Amino acid sequence: MLPPPITRDPSPGVLRATLHGAYDLLWLAALVVGAPYFLLRGAFDRTFGRMAAQRLVLDAPLPPRTRRRILIHGVSVGEVKGSAPLVRLLAEQEPDAEIVISATTETGLEVARQVFPGLAIVRFPIDLSWCVERFLARVQPDLVVLVELEIWPNFLRLCNRRGVPVAVVNGRITERSFRRYHRFRSTLPQFNRISLFCVQLEEYAQRFRGLGGAPERVVVTGNMKADGLFREPTPERTRKVEELRGLLGVQAGQLTVVAGSTHAPEEGWFVEACRAAVPSARLVVVPRHPPRAADVRRDIAALGLEPQMLTDLRRGERVDPARPLVVDTIGELEALYALAEIVFVGGSLIEHGGQNMLEPAAQGCAVVWGPHVQNFRQEAALLESAGACRRVADRGELAAVLRELAADSGERGRMAVAAREAVLVQKGATKLTLEALRSRCLQRAP
Numbered sequence: 001m002l003p004p005p006i007t008r009d010p011s012p013g014v015l016r017a018t019l020h021g022a023y024d025l026l027w028l029a030a031l032v033v034g035a036p037y038f039l040l041r042g043a044f045d046r047t048f049g050r051m052a053a054q055r056l057v058l059d060a061p062l063p064p065r066t067r068r069r070i071l072i073h074g075v076s077v078g079e080v081k082g083s084a085p086l087v088r089l090l091a092e093q094e095p096d097a098e099i100v101i102s103a104t105t106e107t108g109l110e111v112a113r114q115v116f117p118g119l120a121i122v123r124f125p126i127d128l129s130w131c132v133e134r135f136l137a138r139v140q141p142d143l144v145v146l147v148e149l150e151i152w153p154n155f156l157r158l159c160n161r162r163g164v165p166v167a168v169v170n171g172r173i174t175e176r177s178f179r180r181y182h183r184f185r186s187t188l189p190q191f192n193r194i195s196l197f198c199v200q201l202e203e204y205a206q207r208f209r210g211l212g213g214a215p216e217r218v219v220v221t222g223n224m225k226a227d228g229l230f231r232e233p234t235p236e237r238t239r240k241v242e243e244l245r246g247l248l249g250v251q252a253g254q255l256t257v258v259a260g261s262t263h264a265p266e267e268g269w270f271v272e273a274c275r276a277a278v279p280s281a282r283l284v285v286v287p288r289h290p291p292r293a294a295d296v297r298r299d300i301a302a303l304g305l306e307p308q309m310l311t312d313l314r315r316g317e318r319v320d321p322a323r324p325l326v327v328d329t330i331g332e333l334e335a336l337y338a339l340a341e342i343v344f345v346g347g348s349l350i351e352h353g354g355q356n357m358l359e360p361a362a363q364g365c366a367v368v369w370g371p372h373v374q375n376f377r378q379e380a381a382l383l384e385s386a387g388a389c390r391r392v393a394d395r396g397e398l399a400a401v402l403r404e405l406a407a408d409s410g411e412r413g414r415m416a417v418a419a420r421e422a423v424l425v426q427k428g429a430t431k432l433t434l435e436a437l438r439s440r441c442l443q444r445a446p
Helices: 014-044 046-055 077-082 084-093 106-115 129-139 153-161 175-183 202-210 224-229 235-248 266-277 290-301 310-314 333-339 358-362 374-385 395-407 409-424 429-442
Strands: 068-073 097-103 120-123 143-147 166-171 196-199 218-220 256-262 282-287 342-345 366-369 389-391
Touching: 014 046, 014 153, 046 120, 068 084, 077 084, 077 097, 077 106, 077 143, 077 224, 084 097, 084 224, 084 429, 097 106, 106 120, 120 129, 129 153, 143 429, 153 166, 166 202, 166 224, 166 429, 175 202, 196 202, 196 429, 202 218, 218 429, 224 358, 224 409, 224 429, 235 310, 235 333, 256 266, 256 333, 256 358, 266 282, 266 290, 266 395, 282 290, 282 333, 333 358, 342 395, 358 374, 358 409, 366 395, 366 409, 374 389, 374 409, 389 409, 395 409
Parallel strands: 068 097, 068 143, 097 120, 143 166, 166 196, 196 218, 256 282, 256 342, 342 366, 366 389
Antiparallel strands: none
């Protein structure tokens, strides 16, 4: 028999209420201490001021719901994009449900507006009880779906108390995060407040069970991101690829090498490696966080190569394919991967943990990354077992591998085919996830 969704507080009592009260006091203290900074910065930075107001839920409420409402939350860009296959399938198979998307970061919200035009997009609140109450009253969800793992104690507790089931989809948890959560498993947050865990692989399932997720509530459904990487081309996507092709101005026979989702100081290391290994290549650098683009431009210029900015090319600046291009906008990466022969995946030469390497693999690129990919261990192992990628130890080895791949078009082609096939066989996780949501949460939502 399937367990029912959790629609009441599973951990009542004075001790638990006291713990949450102390947690709220910590939030209030942080707000009081930080108030002068927040007010001053908000006065000069309208984007920051708007973000602060939204996280405190001081903006206007959503219209009252007229049908079932499902809230899908992804903290930032990766989680928002990863939720796209589920959102599309829900819209197709649950047409009587209204879908609301939430995100925490500014870039996450911007990507959500691009990926989900026409849907309501809201900012996720800070985890102060008063703010969470206002947020839930504003959204009025019948079901909350958290993408990967974004859990907050007050949010979970108040969802339980309002009778709203909470599910985690595409769930994953690193060994480091598991140890941290395990240390505080008896206090906050409580994993026993979550009705369903749909996780990417058995390794993650075991960790969630070890944190208090009842075994019958943990289901291995696979990685939904693979489903979002193969879609029928649309006129809009085709236009974007062709527009970028023209802006890149790649010369006949010129190799295109893209560094995607980079973190400081990887941009400079990448450009130095390319200058040593493939000096004639068309270089494109895409920082993980576009607001860093000006700093990236300055760092690359300090190496003696004055880069161009994508926004300047769109304003009419004449393209120079011999100069590196820095992408200072959001939502370009998929189209740029479609134009690249070799891709370096950022966040991997430093101890950040890597970024999603399935995206360039699905576009048929020869993919290279550094030694630090612990946040994407499953994806890295998948491509490595297929011989579809190269892992380098440091920036010196990056130059050697780029030189080797640039000189061997046959090897690049073999890696590209292997990469696409490895990702293709992972499809199907979204369907399994929706089936689990339907049987465990969706049909029984209030």
